[in-house]
Amino acid sequence: MSVALSVVVPLYNAAPWVEQTLASVYGQQHGLEQLELIVVDDGSTDDSAARVQAALAGAPFPAALLRTANGGPSRARNVGWQHARGTWIQYLDADDLLAPGKLAAQARVCAALDNQVAVVYSPWQRYAETNGQWAPTGPVLRPDLGSAPLDGLIESANFIQLGAALFRRAWLERLGGFDERHRLIEDVDLMLRIAIAGGGFTVAPTPQPLFFYRQRHDSLSRSDQRAFVEGCVRNARMLELHWRGQCELTTARAQRLAEIYFQGARFYADTDVACFEELVRAIEALVPGALPAGPPTLRALSRLIGYRRAEQVATHYRRAKALVRS
Secondary structure, eight states, X not given: OOOEEEEEEEESSOTTTHHHHHHHHHTXXXXXXXXXXXXXXXXXXXXXXXXXXXXXXXXXXXXXXXXXXXXXXHHHHHHHHHHOOOSEEEEOOTTOEEOTTHHHHXXXXXXXXXXXXXXXXXXXXXXXXXXXXXXXXXXXXXXXXXXXXXXXXXXXXXXXXXXXXXXXXXXXXXXXXXXXXXXXXXXXXXXXXXXXXXXXXXEOOOSSOSEEEEOXXXXXXXXXXXXHHHHHHHHHHHHHHHHHHTTOOOHHHHXXXXXXXXXXXXXXXXXXXXXXXXXXXXXXXXXXXXXXXOOHHHHHHHHHHOHHHXXXXXXXXXXXXXXXXX
């Protein structure tokens, strides 16, 4: 059975990388009968769009460049899949890479699935620069959500990089695709909403990674720590509301959500007292008397005087230490 695939590339100021990214797409045509490429220029101010336009002239399958005013990656991806013809969508950021045969390997799995399966995913690996050379680095990451995707999706070991997956278009239409209000952790938000709606996740296991995530020091997730934390907390709250509404908030799930809230509380303790207090209350409502996993000193102090006061002591200590250093 033939599977129609569309590759959607949101583009914003990615001139150093985008040609290599497109080359990794062009190498995917073997074993595929229906493949198209849609690049959405999200208001780039460098020469990214010009580089893409030149590269598309040599595309071995239908390809198009769409232009929009800058609205963020979620909006650009939505514009892309809404213009696409494929029944399955491959999202590929303009600096990441598909491994040879990625789409064909996953398409074979997609062809045998029923309509309830919304996402097919595979192993992936980071791609980093060392001594001026970019290459795969670190372990091959093999997420496996098993039969409980909501539980799996909030485990860091099961993180599915967006480009490591294919998404069934029908499920994107059903849920409206990405939430365009979000610029960070928007991929996890989409996957959680799919799982909450009953969409299935299937792993296409392979011995080698099928996707490479370029790890850059200036990536959005690293440059805006607050937005990153807010995204993690937002997704945890969505899950908490869902599990409470379905009377499915087990002890294990409450503990896992509390761990995520602890991470957010640590950040807000230094930056936003109101948000810190809100998360402490959320933790106490989930797991009364919960202790943070670490650091060990904070955990020990929390056992003695409670987490709220222990974190306040730690905050004063960090500020005093910074003052001495300055």
